[in-house]
Amino acid sequence: LVGVAGRMAASHGVTESSGLRLSQVDAAALEAGMAAWAADHAPASVARAWAAWSSFFTYLISEGIARPTQRRPPSARSHRLPPPG
Secondary structure, three states: HHHHHHHHHHHHOOOOOOOOOOHHHOOOHHHHHHHHHHHOOOHHHHHHHHHHHHHHHHHHHHOOOOOOOOOHHHHHHOOOOOOOO
């Protein structure tokens, strides 16, 4: 979570990820953060980062802290690992 959040924070001009607010974490910001993360990390690391963010937002939504959106960022679809085989 921290690595991608740091990239999202930087895109908002925030110096540390702890200064990032939930209102700044929308689909576009997450897509940009994941793309920045993917630029210098292995596909497996990107998949783990996406899984962590997905679980985090599932928690936020289940607790009523965040509201669900209607679309998933394209980066979530484009960085999936290929099926085994």
